[in-house]
Amino acid sequence: MSTLFLATTGGHLTQLVALAERIPKDPDSFWVTHANEQSRSLLDGREVVYLPYVGVRDVPGVLRCVPVARDLLRRRDVTRVVSTGSGIALGFLPYLAAHGVECHYIESAARVGGPSLTGRLLRRVPRVHTYTQHRGWADAHWHYGGNGFDAYEAASCHRERAAGTPLRVVVTVGTAHEFPFRRLFVRLAALLGRGGELERAAGRRVEVLWQTGGTPVEDLRLDAVPFLPAADLAAALARADVVVSHAGTGSALASLEAGRFAVVVPREARLGEAGDDHQRQLARELDGRGLALHREVGGLGVEDLLATLATAVRRVSTVPAFELRT
Structure with a gap:
């Protein structure tokens, strides 16, 4: 018996790594994803098959996955495949399901109001089990198995800072290179x-790690680190006093795991910053759970950054298993 864990890089992979710890294990398992700084670091020590990147609505990329699946x-x-998407799942799950493999597709926690295009397509594929991470739209087709954010809770905190520190x-905007988020960097x-x-407000020097992804920022005179x-990102987040993140699931989970109550700022599809506006839904969800502070780019102020210093995040004592159908 062997379980294949399958996800594109970014938030999809971050979610799957966390969810895999909540799924009953097979004696053998391996991973399929794309190769970049994040995946090599996150999956260090595990068996991984790396594929060329499958982009947004990348039909040729999806088709190139099928021979690999075969x-x-x-x-x-x-005997089992578990995937959090996105497009890479379309190249594997239909083929494997047709050949008798137990297939599970878990929709991203970012999809607060309903499934993605990948999810809508896979829901119609026979013998592919589909899951939502939000009870609000669970139904006969979408089973609620749990939520990746269930592992965390907010707590008040007071951090002592030596004089002069x-x-x-x-600042982090994830790994997607197709969608620049320049507005956020201009504001920050x-x-x-x-x-x-x-x-001026804090009365002390500010040091910034600018993780810029695919956003061009050369003219802003930032000491940019694209990826x-x-x-390394986890270590930087753990040391940080203030975190500002795009409202991507992977970045949100990384901040939470580091114990940081971040300011989350959603991208806007109409400005070419994302494929759709699911980030605004996620930002509201995290704010409603008390796990982050939701702000729009235009409304982001220094008082918001300082307000996060009074709150930390910690893991709950017992994280429930993610329930897969059989």
Whole structure:
């Protein structure tokens, strides 16, 4: 018996790594994803098959996955596949389900109001079990198995800071290179720059890690780091006093795991920052759970950044299993 864990990089992979710990284990398992700094770091020590990147609505990329699925089925005793998407799942699950493999597709926690295009397509594929992470739209077709954010709760905190120590800030916008989020960096450059509003309000020097993804920021004079290994980002988040993140699931989970109550700022599809507006739904969900502070780019101020210092996040004592159908 062997379980294949399948996800594209970014938030989909971050979610699957966390959910895999809540799923009954097979004696053997391996992973299929794309190769980048995040996946190599996050899956270090595990057996991984790396594929060329499958982009948004990338039909040729999906079709290129099918021969790989056929080859893996021939070489490995794959009995179960668990995927959080996105497009990569369309290249594997229909083929594997048709050949008798137990298939499970878990929709992203970012999809608060309903399934993604990938989810809508896979829901119609025979013998593919589909799951939502939100009870509000669970039905006969979409089973509620649990939510990735169930593992966390907010707690008040007071951090002692020695005189003269800098205020450490992490700004992160995930790994997607198709969608720049320049508005956020333009706004934060004014707030976080040397001698800027945050330094004046906090009365101390501000140090910033700018994880910029695919956003061009050369003219903003930021010390940009487009992509970071997952372990390096986790370490930076754990050291941070303030975190500002796009409202992506992977970035949100990374902040929560590091114990940080972040300011989450959603991208807007109409401005070419995302494929749709699911990030606004997720930002509201996290704010409603008390796990983050939702702000729009235009309304983001220094008072919001300082307000997060009074709250931390911790893991709950017992995380429930994610329930797969059989």
